[in-house]
Amino acid sequence: MAQKETVERILDAASVLFAERGYAETSLRTITTAAGVNLASVNYHFGSKKALIQAVFARTLDPFCQQLSENLNKLKGSDQVEALFRCLFSTLMETVAAKPGLNQAEQVIELQRFMRLLGMAYTQSQGHLRRFIVSQYGDLYRRFLNLLRDTLPGINPVDFYWQLYFLLGATVFTLSSIDSIQGIIEDNFSEHSGVERALELLIPTLSRMMQIPAVDSSTPAAD
Amino acid sequence: MAQKETVERILDAASVLFAERGYAETSLRTITTAAGVNLASVNYHFGSKKALIQAVFARTLDPFCQQLSENLNKLKGSDQVEALFRCLFSTLMETVAAKPGLNQAEQVIELQRFMRLLGMAYTQSQGHLRRFIVSQYGDLYRRFLNLLRDTLPGINPVDFYWQLYFLLGATVFTLSSIDSIQGIIEDNFSEHSGVERALELLIPTLSRMMQIPAVDSSTPAAD
DNA sequence: GTCTATAACGCGATAGAC
DNA sequence: GTCTATCGCGTTATAGAC
Numbered sequence A, B: 001m002a003q004k005e006t007v008e009r010i011l012d013a014a015s016v017l018f019a020e021r022g023y024a025e026t027s028l029r030t031i032t033t034a035a036g037v038n039l040a041s042v043n044y045h046f047g048s049k050k051a052l053i054q055a056v057f058a059r060t061l062d063p064f065c066q067q068l069s070e071n072l073n074k075l076k077g078s079d080q081v082e083a084l085f086r087c088l089f090s091t092l093m094e095t096v097a098a099k100p101g102l103n104q105a106e107q108v109i110e111l112q113r114f115m116r117l118l119g120m121a122y123t124q125s126q127g128h129l130r131r132f133i134v135s136q137y138g139d140l141y142r143r144f145l146n147l148l149r150d151t152l153p154g155i156n157p158v159d160f161y162w163q164l165y166f167l168l169g170a171t172v173f174t175l176s177s178i179d180s181i182q183g184i185i186e187d188n189f190s191e192h193s194g195v196e197r198a199l200e201l202l203i204p205t206l207s208r209m210m211q212i213p214a215v216d217s218s219t220p221a222a223d
Numbered sequence C: 001g002t003c004t005a006t007a008a009c010g011c012g013a014t015a016g017a018c
Numbered sequence D: 001g002t003c004t005a006t007c008g009c010g011t012t013a014t015a016g017a018c
Helices: A006-021 A028-035 A041-045 A049-075 A081-097 A104-123 A127-150 A157-176 A178-189 A195-210 B006-021 B028-035 B041-045 B049-075 B081-097 B104-123 B127-150 B157-176 B178-189 B195-210
Strands: none
Touching (some): A006 A028, A006 A041, A006 A049, A049 A081, A049 A104, A049 A127, A081 A195, A104 A127, A104 A157, A104 A178, A104 A195, A127 A157, A157 B195, A178 A195, A178 B157, A195 B157, A195 B195, B006 B028, B006 B041, B006 B049, B028 B041, B028 B049, B049 B081, B049 B104, B081 B195, B104 B157, B104 B195, B157 B195
16 A cells, blocks of 8 residues: 555655745656655656646645635625635635644644745746646635725725735745744744744734725826 | 947846746756857856856846945935835836836836846745855845834834735735736726836835734733 | 656757867 | 857656566
8 A cells, every 4th residue: 555655655745845946946856756756657647747736736726725715605794804814824724734643833834835836836937837727726816806805995906906916925925934934033032933923913914905095196096 | 349248148138038937947058049149158258057147136236235225324314114115116216127228118127027036036946046145235135124123113023024024025026027917907907007106005015014003912022 | 557768858068179 | 259069967758578
């Protein structure tokens, strides 16, 4: 039974290595060696390196999106910005980080790994991966966006988009680097600061970001 | 005289291609072909691919950091968060974007290119580049950080670091994707939304982000 | 299904003529 | 300072024995 799990071994090794080095910088040789499987097995089981990259993503994103969809259903009626973010991040924690048998430090690493993979899907030139994500998960993304917009009834729709990207960048960047930020903080202040602290700070900060104070006079709103 | 500029031609082509595809994904063959110079000339003029990557960075960061240092001197005495961000971004615009002979659309591309290069220096596994940047420009970075912290006297130092990364992510991510965000906005709202709009939105948003409302009761402060 | 061996190719870097 | 030619290596992918 130590053999049947070849596919899982490859996925495990690949997600770790992709997150550490990026997609282009990680060779199939490195992955198969780390996984303790044969070099040829990636092409046998997945067909190509690109298909492996997509499979790594789907393994995490499928359960996350399914759970998020359910959690959003329960939320219906609520109109708090913070509640939406809280729903998003708690889904992230329960599906991505809180895998059985992981202690808290390992959960952080798991979360960070996924955020790095996600960030690099946009940062690196992996057009096939962006297309894959949009085609597979675009509906849920748009649904979340609409819910978020509905909680901010007075917002200028164009400003909303800009704010949205501010928000996205803050989240992905921070959660991607969470262990190095923790390290800097511990070095400088001899104080541990965990993910839960970061998220408890991030959620109100994102909510504060989205609150546009007053319409700036210079650009009249479109009608 | 069309020859002496080989070094410049290489730097121009390299910064465009690195920003588009990343460092690992861009070969010297691609760069030299785009630049219309010989394959061997990169190794002749720069010594190695790594040295070329660093040179691409230095060409933009040197003037930016020098100008920022001067602009911060003029600012001394002011204690507004917004003034600091405004100084940072106006320096960015005047040294990175506003090169002679560029129209506004070209300036956006120039700015975006630099932000992408900067983001990828951290995202991709380019340890030599991070070390280069820290060693060359670390002093100014720390100086800016201290000024920023001084404008927020009541802030919890640990929270300050987390907020700082939220801020960094929002900025780099947004300015890296500025043309695609503009494209989405124009498709959906038939309304042009330029960088100046994004920056006018970003500056108060970042300032708002940094303002911690009140200490949350649940986590007692370390003494 | 898994292995070894290798094909087919692209890479960074360099030697040496000009 | 610029060229051609090529070395040496690492890559993805595949063919074929087991």
